[in-house]
Amino acid sequence: MTSSDPRSPASAAVDDPTIRLSRLSVRYGRGRSARTALDSVDLDLNTGVHGLLGPNGAGKTTLMRVLATILSATSGEVRLLGRDVRHERDRRQIRRQLGYLPQAFGSYPRFTVREFVGYFAWLKEVPSRRAAAAVDRAIERVGLADRADTRMKSLSGGMLRRAGLAQALVNDPDVLLLDEPTVGLDPEQRISFRRLLREVGADTTVLISTHIVDDVAAICHQAVLVREGRVVLRTHPSQLERLGESIGSTQDGTSALERGYTAALHGRDVPSGVAQ
Template sequence: MKGSPLISAKQLGQGYGSRIVFRALDLELQPGVTALLGPNGAGKTTLLQTLATVLPPRQGQLTIDGRVVVSEADARLARRRIGFLPQQFGYEPGMRVRDFVQYGAWIRGLPTREWAEASTIALEYVGLADEAASKMGRLSGGMRQRAAIAWAIVGKPDFVVLDEPTVGLDPQQRLRFRDIIVGLDDTTVLLSTHLIDDVDAICDRVVIMHEGRICFEGLTEDLKALDDPSIPGYTPLERAYMSLLPQEGSNR
């Protein structure tokens, strides 16, 4: 890929109290869909929150589109270009879908005059235009997840961060989700997931974390090339991913 990365992290460190989640982490992200893989406790959610400017870095430097995020004012400016969907997102059951998405526009700092049109565009994109007046609590799980994606992409942010967005979705809903993500042209998408088949289907690149460090960063096809038939798994990508993690009973 050509040009400067939209997101650049150098020697990034993060933690909670005395606990260190990761330190000295380097990462660059450019347009396309990048998967973030790793076992529970690897530090993925903390990294997503840091890159989305929800958590200020404890150490190192975070640069978004050439601008180093140093202050809260820098973070507020950066958030206008970032759509972040946490795994557990909150909503009022009685809130109408269009208001929920417009709330996302407000969170990101979009001008008030743009809320209505931006929300309409986002809902049309995820196929929920007909549900704009429906209440969030009356939506099915899959529809609610699509509303959440509309919340994250309202106003067409340059960087979209999704933390386990397909948890609980059935196969048909996951296929629809894939179509939505693939259609985000020229957007830098960072997708945290445990579902390797989703990665294989829609992701250009893969970042693998384990115990607070990055143990692989590269093209999805390059990860597949590490396929080891002796490792448990059902696909080349799954076996390659597992080969980079310590196996049970191993000292590696």
């Protein structure tokens, strides 16, 4: 986004990173049953592909939902594209520039792929004169052009995931949030997905939540490790790999990256990571 971009509002803080979280906390429930999902997270992210890694329950989906502006912070500040998500007007503007693929999304079984992606173009207020071309382009980018008129209920799991990615991309977002995007993709689809994300990440801030550490090595410029609601490390994936190599090989079939990830998660020093 540039300052001459018509979507660039006068009120947006130009020097902000694309994503800025300051002391972000999210708690679910109240009283004795309250659970802290995110605990005073500080995180700045800019253009590039960032991989969010962490064990089950670490807070990844919660973080994604806050960034997607569908879940409010309990405390702390969330700024996207220079705007504060607490303000209704800013939220609406952010949503026009946001793409989000949740872990599970409504399947809209009777919609064709084109109708499904078109519906999200409408929700995101893509101008009607550009919408049809934007829908076709998004469907083509995810490799579903030959299925554009197929109903969603007839798609395989991997194709559904790709249709989900198409809706996330249809507005050419400045921020793209993908929660477990490669689940259900076959190896060939995963390779083309990685290629697409590398391309998108050249001028977009992409955050991918995943358990597949190989995806992080293949696509991401940065790995962000989350544990028990806190960001414990930001580092280049190759540094995790180096850490894993220094630990030595094991007989359990894990890769150096997986070993490095597990060790870093449990507090081992990573060569030149950016500790939080």
